[in-house]
Amino acid sequence: MLMRPDLRTRQRDFLLEISRAITAQLDLGEVLRRVLRASVAMLAGRVGIVALGDDQDGKYLVRAYAGIGPEVVPQLNRKLQELMNPAEGEGFSREFLNAKLREMADAIDSQLGQSIAMPLVFAQNPLGLLIVFRSYQTAITPEDLNTLQSFADQAAIAVNNAQLYGHINQERQRLEAIVDNSGDGVFILNPDLTFQQANIAFERMTGWKTDEVIGLAKNEVIVWDRLDNPDLENALDSGWPAQSRDGGGARTLYVEGDLVRRDGMTTSLGITYAPLLKEDGRLESIIANVRDITNFRKAQEMQSVFISTIHHELRTPIAIIKGYASTLGREDVEWDSDVIRDNMAIIEDEADRLTDLVEDLLTASKIQASRELRLNVTDTDLQQLAARSVERLEVQSKHSFNFSFPPNFPVIQGDEARLRQVFDNLLTNAIKYSPPETTITVGGQFTASSVTIFVRDQGAGIARDQIDKIFDRFYRIDDRLTRRAHGTGLGLYLVKAIVEAHGGEISLKSQVGSGSTFYFTIPRE
Numbered sequence: 001m002l003m004r005p006d007l008r009t010r011q012r013d014f015l016l017e018i019s020r021a022i023t024a025q026l027d028l029g030e031v032l033r034r035v036l037r038a039s040v041a042m043l044a045g046r047v048g049i050v051a052l053g054d055d056q057d058g059k060y061l062v063r064a065y066a067g068i069g070p071e072v073v074p075q076l077n078r079k080l081q082e083l084m085n086p087a088e089g090e091g092f093s094r095e096f097l098n099a100k101l102r103e104m105a106d107a108i109d110s111q112l113g114q115s116i117a118m119p120l121v122f123a124q125n126p127l128g129l130l131i132v133f134r135s136y137q138t139a140i141t142p143e144d145l146n147t148l149q150s151f152a153d154q155a156a157i158a159v160n161n162a163q164l165y166g167h168i169n170q171e172r173q174r175l176e177a178i179v180d181n182s183g184d185g186v187f188i189l190n191p192d193l194t195f196q197q198a199n200i201a202f203e204r205m206t207g208w209k210t211d212e213v214i215g216l217a218k219n220e221v222i223v224w225d226r227l228d229n230p231d232l233e234n235a236l237d238s239g240w241p242a243q244s245r246d247g248g249g250a251r252t253l254y255v256e257g258d259l260v261r262r263d264g265m266t267t268s269l270g271i272t273y274a275p276l277l278k279e280d281g282r283l284e285s286i287i288a289n290v291r292d293i294t295n296f297r298k299a300q301e302m303q304s305v306f307i308s309t310i311h312h313e314l315r316t317p318i319a320i321i322k323g324y325a326s327t328l329g330r331e332d333v334e335w336d337s338d339v340i341r342d343n344m345a346i347i348e349d350e351a352d353r354l355t356d357l358v359e360d361l362l363t364a365s366k367i368q369a370s371r372e373l374r375l376n377v378t379d380t381d382l383q384q385l386a387a388r389s390v391e392r393l394e395v396q397s398k399h400s401f402n403f404s405f406p407p408n409f410p411v412i413q414g415d416e417a418r419l420r421q422v423f424d425n426l427l428t429n430a431i432k433y434s435p436p437e438t439t440i441t442v443g444g445q446f447t448a449s450s451v452t453i454f455v456r457d458q459g460a461g462i463a464r465d466q467i468d469k470i471f472d473r474f475y476r477i478d479d480r481l482t483r484r485a486h487g488t489g490l491g492l493y494l495v496k497a498i499v500e501a502h503g504g505e506i507s508l509k510s511q512v513g514s515g516s517t518f519y520f521t522i523p524r525e
């Protein structure tokens, strides 16, 4: 043992070294090793260990050691568990503690004569244990304890720092993961409106890579083709966020419009800006949440198209029915029976048109609600369905109809009523969108596993860029031909849904000016 004045100086030197290690933010392992080295040297010990409670389950494990090899550590860890979890009745008595420390000393080397243990405590939280083993047994002086206490306190500070740092780091990573994986685009602006950060969803929405935007000015990246409300700069000029437009309450700012993506395409976005303020109220940064509102816009547009189409499509037959009915009902005229029959036929046709329309709307809303169609599957003869559909529609059209089915065309498993809707829709379109006196051909082919039906017309054809769109709900091509014909834009949407519900596929070959052929293929089983 050292003499008193030497001891003081050495203790001070060690403490200085340790606190330097802590402030230099050396890693925890290194700080603990230095604490151990100092403790062992000061107490003239041979072996020292620092055990720390695990963050997750509180289990004590050796985290630093001096004077032993790694092979002893597992055994010491086991002893530590026993020490920390006394069996019932044993409790943390001095005897129990001493007995366990003795067992630990024996596990290391039976020659070890004495052990001194000191808890690491920070703000009344037990964090671990510092234990020094000596070769010989001698009285443990208050100085010994004092010395060890001062090192244990340093170790506790270092452990607490490391835990805080770990927590902060974890929290930062958690926040980063949330931002990165958010389905919404997120970007953060500095007070001078340059980019600090952006996430992957933002990259997807705007085409700007997350690492490219850092440091760029907001207006280099956020370029509006059309803006529905004042932009961030205008808001800042008028005092946002200190004076927010809604008079205090919510400090966020919402901006919406069509943004020019990096690739030049436009996309509809809504951006919510939220200020992050420093303590003195100045802007620290602005956090922006970006939402793709293309679908919302589309839905809004669709709704208004839907309302005007339905309005038009419902009004026309109702007006015709009302007109003919009131004409027939005039009391001042005697109608002869031919006129009555003709007019009644027209009323009936128009009522049928209304029924079909209502039926289409119902089917469409069913598909929309459940995303699938229920089928009532029976043996279905598509060739016969085609013939019946043609028979029904032929009377109202001036087209000539052709059939092209190979012999022994197979019967398939399908929903007859729905497949009738498919033929009706495809044939009605062929009639509506091709000039009278031209030919419409319905035919089929089959293989061992599937049947394919086609409906061919000699009409105006469909431009390539319209082919994908005509199967959308309420979509009608904006041209003279379509405007002249009645329709809701639901027909092909339903056709596609019905064919797909049968496990089939629909396709189209078309040449502008020379006609279109719609194909659908359905598996035979």
Ligand code: ADP
Pocket: 425, 429, 430, 433, 434, 457, 459, 460, 461, 462, 470, 471, 475, 476, 477, 478, 482, 486, 487, 488, 489, 490, 491, 492, 493, 516
């Ligand atoms: P609609 O009720 O308007 O006929 P559909 O969904 O059946 O609705 O068709 C969508 C659009 O596709 C039509 O408005 C029309 O512009 C176009 N179209 C459909 N079939 C044909 C065809 N055989 N030839 C040319 N254009 C067609």
